[in-house]
Amino acid sequence: MSDQQALSQIYLDANATTPVLPKAAKAALSTMETMFGNPSSSHISGLQAKQVMDETRSKAGEVLGAGNGQVIFTSGATEGIQTGILSALCAARKKMQPGKNYSILYGATEHKAVPESLKHWNQVLEINATIKAIPVDEKGTLDYDFIAKEVPNALMICTMAVNNETGVYQDLNALEMVIRANNADVYWLVDCVQALGKRGLELAKTSIDYAPFSGHKLYAPKGIGFVYIRQGAPFTPFIAGGGQEGGLRSGTENLPGLAALNVIFDELQGNGDGVFASEGKLQLFRSQLALALKNAFPTVLFNHDFANSVPTTLNFAIPGFSSKEIMDLFDAANIRVSSGSACSSKVTRSFVLDAMGLPAWQSESAIRMSFGPAVTQQQIDQACDRIHHCAQALGHSCLLNATGSIDDKSQLQGLVQFKMGGSCTWLYADPLTKTAVIIDPLPELSKRLLTILQCQQLQLIAAIDTHGHADHQSGRVALAQQHLVQQHADHLGWPTEVTRVELNNQQFEAISIGDKYLLRVATPGHTDDSITIVLCEKEQLQLGELVPNYVFCGDLVLMGSLGRTNFSSSNTKQMYQSLKMLAQLVGQQSLLCPSHDYHNEFVTNFKAEASRNSLLNDVLTSEVSVEQFVKRKQDLDKNINDDIGEEIMCGAFTSACNKKQLQEYNAPELKAKLQANSQAKLIDIREPHEYALNHSQEFDVNVPLTRLTDFICQQQHDKSQELILVCRSGSRSQVAAQALSRLGFEHVGHLKGGYALSHTN
Known part of the structure; x- marks a missing residue:
């Protein structure tokens, strides 16, 4: 769509992933083209490749303050988490005393990769320890009293340096004092994925045993990561095979990924092009975005305390609006945000905010806005302008009292x-x-x-x-x-x-x-x-x-x-x-x-x-x-389940609702369909505020999802009319098409992937 294409993307979902830094992408491509040797080979090409790997490892150690600890390259943070957990639990299993009850501790706001991995290996290794979540307070800080009470019988404790949803950071020094004062030998894993480039790290000066990292969270490609192993910490290879990485992690090394990481480490050490902003600058960026949100949405509530959060994350909720509504609104303005962890897109509530004790509506309505240290002042300025424009669009829909250039109100009828x-x-x-x-x-x-x-x-x-x-x-x-x-x-x-x-x-x-x-x-x-x-x-x-x-x-x-x-x-x-x-x-x-x-x-x-x-x-x-x-x-x-969140169910559902097979189109198929059949009616089912921000003359009519029932009433006289529904991503058009089909509309289809994908072909 012309409006969409004219509006450049403002990407504010860096905690999910980041774009690859141009210089890092160039280094990866150059390595694929000219330095493609296998680091394990002894010829010149292999030696050149090994030099890249060794140089990257050395820089990683400096950035992390790894000292005599080891840095092992992995496919990403999830593999690093498996490596740390498997290593710790294999060692702990040997020390277990018969008849004694053991536990494994993890932070209640931890990324799901950690507790799910703990459950997996606890079962596979037949340890059968009790896995316990460490509570947090309203600011997201771990409960030190709980740790002091539970850690003496713990085989392992897993905590997080920086939370991926809220940006809340833990005081690792204070945490270490509590842990070690009550169990000097317990194995400790710290998820440091969101800390890299945002918090100072001197891992060798701590008793942290394992710390996983991911490259794609800080401008490197996906598929490359690394894990820190403290000197003397037990280690069990997660991947065995050809003996690469000194036998610690087998599999041919991802040399292009390592070359990209090399560039990122240079930036972190101040030896690059200076594209990473200082912490003070990042604080100003967050303040500017927060002010823009407050001006645009006066009732906005921030779901975390900025005092103990990294400056690159804002988590907020707007009373009366679901996270889906705000995401769709921002997406129409070409601003990319998320409703929480990108790894759990089907979850409607945030377990992180639930653990912090926030009201259910705030958890359901949470929006995460995150940026990386390479963000520019121009991008922040553009984001603030568009946030203001989003409020104007809601004013157009009469969902917000807002003044601005979108003057024509969408009349309710x-x-x-x-x-x-x-x-x-x-x-x-x-x-x-x-x-x-x-x-x-x-x-x-x-x-x-x-x-x-x-x-x-x-x-x-x-x-x-x-x-x-x-x-x-x-x-x-x-x-x-x-x-x-x-x-x-x-x-x-x-x-x-x-x-x-x-x-x-x-x-x-x-x-x-x-x-x-x-x-x-x-x-x-x-x-x-x-x-x-x-x-x-x-x-x-x-x-x-x-x-x-x-x-x-x-x-x-x-x-x-x-x-x-x-x-x-x-x-x-x-x-x-x-x-x-x-x-x-x-x-x-x-x-x-x-x-x-x-x-x-x-x-x-x-x-x-x-x-x-x-x-x-x-x-x-x-x-x-x-x-x-x-x-x-x-x-x-008797089938009623009242344990779904805090919502009392007002009826029992004993089986899934029947869904009919729908006609789905991709963009070329839809174009051909409309050219061949001028009788088919193309319906945009986005809300008026989305339509006001970004619309196209391609559509015959705009029928917002909130007014679908009204459309069904008006259209009941002619259920044979062919209708093709389109929305931003294809999810709303699919459920709307199912509703029409269920009520007897004979020819209903939708654009799979929505307009978001229709212009990428």
């Missing part, structure tokens, strides 16, 4: 879905009357919702809960205090002054919003106060016909399940009646909008749910009696 974790809030806006209603407002979204109402100049008619929620407090009170002070309502927010309409010889309460009615339907079961709110056509309802647009069913029906009925306020028999009554009232195809969406399915209907939920199907077809339903529902609720 119809239904918008907001999510926090598995919980949903629904906002329906009528632009003609400038009115809105909010269903199941979450407290975490209160500020965002208030901002939207103010920015869009919408009058809030009602903020309503579908039931009393067990897993969170309602955000309705904050909304009512700002917009509904004069309104009298019940405990769920349903107004007392309403219209009464007759339907099927029954009286229903209704609220008017534009040309729609909100109809209140009592559907007890999940809780005794559960209601369903049906948004329907006003004119038809006045004529005695119900034409639903959306059915806000709370936790009566969930995607892939039914709401749990094992609360004290639940009534399973009533749920049976509510299900039959509601299905008869709204029909099989009306869109059901639950208050929870645990699997990113957005919306559903009775037909789709009955096809995969045998219990629901049997209720709707009268194949099960009330008594049988109660028994089967009790069995279903």
Whole structure:
């Protein structure tokens, strides 16, 4: 896309990996071309190669302050970690006394490579020690009292010099005093990957036994690393074979990687081109970025204390926004950040921040912004400008009060879905009357919702809960205090002054919003106060016909399940009646909008749910009696797992949701498809703020994922239309396409890899 290509990349994810320093890349390439000999060969080419290796090893020893300790070249930090752990545990195993209980200690915020390796070798070597995580305080500092108590019986202790997510560093001198005062012989591994180039190291002056390092974290290529072994520390080769590295690590040495490391070590020693900034300069860069974040997002919270963190890492959260939203926003501005450790991209919570005791929302919303010592003032200035532009884009979406050059507001019309974790809030806006209603407002979204109402100049008619929620407090009170002070309502927010309409010889309460009615339907079961709110056509309802647009069913029906009925306020028999009554009232195809969406399915209907939920199907077809339903529902609720984070699950999921095979396109295939079939509709499903930062005329329409349900409603009349969905990376387009397919859309595909890959071909 032209806008994307015109905007140069600002890379702020250096803790995941760094670009290769140009001079280091040149050295690696030159070595491949002209000095490609095997260091183990005795001819001139081999001797030249060995000289490069020996020179690099010597410089590594100087940079690390290795003294008489050994530096062994590896494929990277993970191999170095295995080497240290295997060596220590093999030696410790020989010293174990029968009948004595032993432990292995590691820091609770350690990179997962460490505890997973400890578990592996503890099992393989049949040591069977108890592996214990050392707690940290709110600043990420290891608990010295815990170490003092536990280390006397420990075979090994693993700690971290600098944390990869927060940049928090440990006081290695203080740590050493605690460890050695309580166990002078315990083997000690320190993960120094993030410390190189950011903290001074004099390893020979410490009792650290093993210290792994990785080249690609500091401008060297991937696939090269090294590990420090203290003089006298036990050693067991992790890789045996041809006897390279003096028999300590077999396998032909990565000479191009070593040549690149040679350049990096020169920079660290001040003998290079001076591209690495001083610590004082790096501190100024962090301060500049932090100020830009505060100015752009006034509510931003930093998840670590700068006083005990290296200056190259900022970890923050913005209230009301998930990490995925901010990552997508920054990516649209061509700023690369991450949501935590790049090695655990599927994890929604940060175990590091959890260990530090931060609130769940901060852990879920965490963003890591990191840079290396070769960053320039120009790059930092550009990053700050773009951060400001990101805030302007959120202002365009009315998700943030921001002023700037993106003036045209994205007007809300119809239904918008907001999510926090598995919980949903629904906002329906009528632009003609400038009115809105909010269903199941979450407290975490209160500020965002208030901002939207103010920015869009919408009058809030009602903020309503579908039931009393067990897993969170309602955000309705904050909304009512700002917009509904004069309104009298019940405990769920349903107004007392309403219209009464007759339907099927029954009286229903209704609220008017534009040309729609909100109809209140009592559907007890999940809780005794559960209601369903049906948004329907006003004119038809006045004529005695119900034409639903959306059915806000709370936790009566969930995607892939039914709401749990094992609360004290639940009534399973009533749920049976509510299900039959509601299905008869709204029909099989009306869109059901639950208050929870645990699997990113957005919306559903009775037909789709009955096809995969045998219990629901049997209720709707009268194949099960009330008594049988109660028994089967009790069995279903036994599968509920409330141990998923801190979120109370409101329904049981006994099997994975069915996913249909989708048509996936790569960029050339999509181009050919569109040229051959002009009827296919290309849909960009990024959010308005992403679209405002970077859009293309290639797309027929922008349908943000938060408004997918509204699009489904508008498109239900023509499910045969061919739709091809596109997003930034292909992940959102895939889940959106699955949702459309599940609801009966016949021809749905998506661009695999999204636009991020479509312009690399």
